[in-house]
Amino acid sequence: MNPAPTTHESNDSHAAPRTVLDASDISRALTRIAHEILERNRGADPVVLLGIPTRGVGLATRIRDRIAAVEERSVPTGSLDVTMYRDDIGLKPARALEHTDIPPGGIDGKVVVLVDDVLFSGRTIRAALDAIGDIGRPKAVQLAVLVDRGHRELPIRADYVGKNLPTSLVERVTVHLSEYDEEDAVVIADKPAPERRPAGAGPTASGGRTVGGEGQGASAPGSAGAGPTASGGRSVGGGAQDAPVPASGEGTTGKADEEVQAR
Ligand SMILES: O=P(O)(O)OC[C@H]1O[C@H](OP(=O)(O)OP(=O)(O)O)[C@H](O)[C@@H]1O
Numbered sequence: 001m002n003p004a005p006t007t008h009e010s011n012d013s014h015a016a017p018r019t020v021l022d023a024s025d026i027s028r029a030l031t032r033i034a035h036e037i038l039e040r041n042r043g044a045d046p047v048v049l050l051g052i053p054t055r056g057v058g059l060a061t062r063i064r065d066r067i068a069a070v071e072e073r074s075v076p077t078g079s080l081d082v083t084m085y086r087d088d089i090g091l092k093p094a095r096a097l098e099h100t101d102i103p104p105g106g107i108d109g110k111v112v113v114l115v116d117d118v119l120f121s122g123r124t125i126r127a128a129l130d131a132i133g134d135i136g137r138p139k140a141v142q143l144a145v146l147v148d149r150g151h152r153e154l155p156i157r158a159d160y161v162g163k164n165l166p167t168s169l170v171e172r173v174t175v176h177l178s179e180y181d182e183e184d185a186v187v188i189a190d191k192p193a194p195e196r197r198p199a200g201a202g203p204t205a206s207g208g209r210t211v212g213g214e215g216q217g218a219s220a221p222g223s224a225g226a227g228p229t230a231s232g233g234r235s236v237g238g239g240a241q242d243a244p245v246p247a248s249g250e251g252t253t254g255k256a257d258e259e260v261q262a263r
């Protein structure tokens with residue numbers, strides 16, 4: 001298995017932005033993820049793709065198109081706004097609401113594959129699990145991300161990872177997609193100083209609910225035996241492949257024996 005993304009603390013606070021994935025890297029990663037989704041779910045039948053706005057929606061659409069090219073059918077694809085489920089509401093500047101668009105067949109009994117561009121603290125995905133819980137009861141929820149940059153604050157892992165990217169907390173990963181930006185690229189750059197969260201800052205918003213330490217790679221991808229899923233026991237799903245937590249290295253899907261069941 002390829003190594004999980006490590007984390008490191010950089011002393012070089014003004015490194016030049018660098019492109020870590022270009023358009024063809026992104027394209028190849030999405031093609032691989034589409035195949036992995038089909039392989040793991042034995043085809044497209046049970047799958048519903050839900051992108052998390054903004055760029056998760058574009059990525060979900062691209063994965064849908066790749067699945068269609070292989071299976072000659074289009075999997076239901078929609079979007080899931082998690083804004084009202086975030087645990088930092090009131091602590092950070094208000095965010096605009098995005099679209100939730102659930103495909104007509106709904107999500108009950110389906111395998112929902114959440115799609116996002118970056119996995120970092122895991123708080124967005126925790127919010128997504130809560131949002132899903134208010135919509136229906138899928139058979140399973142899986143998680144696909146283009147970039148896993150480590151630094152998890154919650155016991156969440158992705159099932160499908162485009163690229164595991166070791167990062168420092170002073171850095172920010174930005175995904176550019178041609179649907180929204182001028183090009184396809186993943187860029188890593190230093191954050192402006194005010195945006196940096198100090199090492200050991202602990203919970204950002206959840207009143208002591210954070211699991212794992214900042215910068216410790218808590219439940220980072222690749223760590224077997226990670227704890228429960230992210231929504232305080234409310235996670236959906238019921239099978240061995242049910243929660244968006246399995247370990248995965250770059251180019252690998254999570255293995256069933258490393259997965260944690262959500263009940
Ligand atoms: O694992 P997390 O710490 O939750 O970070 C990951 C999230 O951060 C980004 O969204 P962001 O909230 O920055 O808003 P954006 O979609 O406008 O980029 C990104 O699109 C993910 O959704």
Ligand SMILES: O=c1cc[nH]c(=O)[nH]1
Pocket residue numbers: 118120149171172173174175
């Ligand atoms: O680096 C980061 C962290 C959170 N979300 C992003 O999109 N990039």
